Every structure is written in C-alpha cells, then in structure tokens.
Amino acid sequence: SQKIEQNSEALNIQEGKTATLTCNYTNYSPAYLQWYRQDPGRGPVFLLLIRENEKEKRKERLKVTFDTTLKQSLFHITASQPADSATYLCALAARRSQGNLIFGKGTKLSVKP
Amino acid sequence: DAGVIQSPRHEVTEMGQEVTLRCKPISGHDYLFWYRQTMMRGLELLIYFNNNVPIDDSGMPEDRFSAKMPNASFSTLKIQPSEPRDSAVYFCASSSPSGGPITGELFFGEGSRLTVL
Numbered sequence: 001s002q003k004i005e006q007n008s009e010a011l012n013i014q015e016g017k018t019a020t021l022t023c024n025y026t027n028y029s030p031a032y033l034q035w036y037r038q039d040p041g042r043g044p045v046f047l048l049l050i051r052e053n054e055k056e057k058r059k060e061r062l063k064v065t066f067d068t069t070l071k072q073s074l075f076h077i078t079a080s081q082p083a084d085s086a087t088y089l090c091a092l093a094a095r096r097s098q099g100n101l102i103f104g105k106g107t108k109l110s111v112k113p
Numbered sequence: 114d115a116g117v118i119q120s121p122r123h124e125v126t127e128m129g130q131e132v133t134l135r136c137k138p139i140s141g142h143d144y145l146f147w148y149r150q151t152m153m154r155g156l157e158l159l160i161y162f163n164n165n166v167p168i169d170d171s172g173m174p175e176d177r178f179s180a181k182m183p184n185a186s187f188s189t190l191k192i193q194p195s196e197p198r199d200s201a202v203y204f205c206a207s208s209s210p211s212g213g214p215i216t217g218e219l220f221f222g223e224g225s226r227l228t229v230l
Contacts (some may be wrong), residue, residue, distance in 0.1 A: 034218065034219075041223075042223055042224075043117075043204050043206070043221030043222050043223050043224055044204075044221050046218035046219060046220070049218065089155075089156065100161075100169060100172075101146075101158065101219065103148075103156040103157075104155065105154075105155035105156075106155065
C-alpha cells in the first residue's frame with residue numbers, strides 16, 4: 001500500500017544548528033513534493049515545492065532535496081531559530097491521482113535557545 | 114485578501130446531530146479541497162472541487178458525509194448524523210488556476226475543530 005513516513009514525530013535541536021527532516025515514501029510515483037509548516041491551532045502554510053526532475057530547491061534558510069531513487073526528500077533549516085519551532089508536513093502529488101495531495105503526519109521541530 | 118475563511122472555528126455537538134462546516138475560498142481560486150486532521154491519521158483529503166464541480170470524493174468516509182459547492186465563493190461540508198469518531202479538525206483549502214491542483218500551493222483556512230460527544 002502507499003505510504004508516506006516522516007522520520008520522527010519530534011526533533012529537538014539547539015538554536016543555530018541545522019535541522020534536517022526526512023520524508024520517505026513507498027509505492028508512489030510522485031510528480032511533485034511539497035513541504036508545509038503548521039503552527040498549533042493553525043492551518044498548514046506552504047513553504048516549498050520540488051518537482052520529480054529537480055534535485056534541490058532553496059529558499060532563504062530552507063533547502064529541500066528530492067531523490068526519486070531513494071524515494072526520499074530531505075528538508076533542511078539552516079541557522080535554526082526558536083521561531084522555526086513548528087510541525088513540518090511533507091505532501092506528495094502522485095501522477096496517477098491529480099489533485100490528490102497526500103500528506104505525511106508531520107515532524108514537530110523544537111528549537112531551543 | 115483575507116485568505117480562506119472557515120466557520121465555525123469550534124463546534125461541540127452531541128452524537129446524532131447534524132453538523133455543517135462552511136468555507137469561503139480565496140477569490141479567483143478554482144480548486145477547493147476539504148481535509149480532515151487527527152492525531153492518528155494525520156491530514157486526509159476528503160473531497161475536492163474544480164470550478165464548483167466535485168472531482169474526487171473517494172476520501173469521504175461514508176454516506177453520512179456530504180459536500181457542496183453551490184458557487185465559486187462558498188462550500189459546505191455536512192455530517193449527518195454525527196458520531197464521536199468524526200471528532201477532528203476539518204480544513205478547507207483552495208488553490209489558484211495557474212498552479213493547478215498538483216503543482217500549486219494550497220492555501221489553508223484556520224480549520225474547524227469538531228467535537229462530537
């Protein structure tokens with residue numbers, strides 16, 4: 001069956017370090033992968049999109065990689081700050097299911113000062 | 114723009130009652146999505162519309178759930194009768210025509226937290 005797994009439910013790091021979150025998938029042929037941020041009591045907010053033919057995407061302190069061979073995406077936040085503390089969700093758009101964006105359960109990141 | 118607007122933000126009801134959740138998408142967006150989020154199952158797509166027409170409702174749990182989009186600026190998700198297992202946060206999201214449903218970003222509302230006693 002199709003599955004998306006984010007490496008851990010929670011990740012704790014020290015301010016200034018790089019946070020690396022993992023998103024693995026099985027039994028998908030993803031056309032696109034997106035990352036969202038969700039704060040408590042709020043809706044998810046889009047951060048980055050990466051296509052299947054792209055290896056890496058950057059936006060300010062954020063970097064996303066996409067390895068279709070390993071079936072994995074890595075999401076990096078460099079020079080992390082306490083304000084980066086939130087839950088981060090990855091989402092896949094499968095080629096065969098246009099419009100059906102499948103979300104992982106998320107990783108809760110806590111950045112300690 | 115005010116973003117995607119959902120109401121009510123919180124709803125507490127008793128088992129068997131009808132629940133109606135409402136959504137106003139961002140003006141100009143022609144895709145509208147309804148998602149449900151729980152701790153156990155995460156964020157699940159229930160149904161989505163394109164130009165007010167339901168495209169995929171395979172995520173709707175059962176016949177107790179129904180969704181409508183009578184015009185481009187309004188959608189409802191109805192649960193009748195409600196059950197305790199329906200307790201969750203229900204999100205509405207919209208996306209722009211240039212992006213499309215699988216390329217463009219989704220803009221989410223703040224959600225409607227439903228508790229069924």
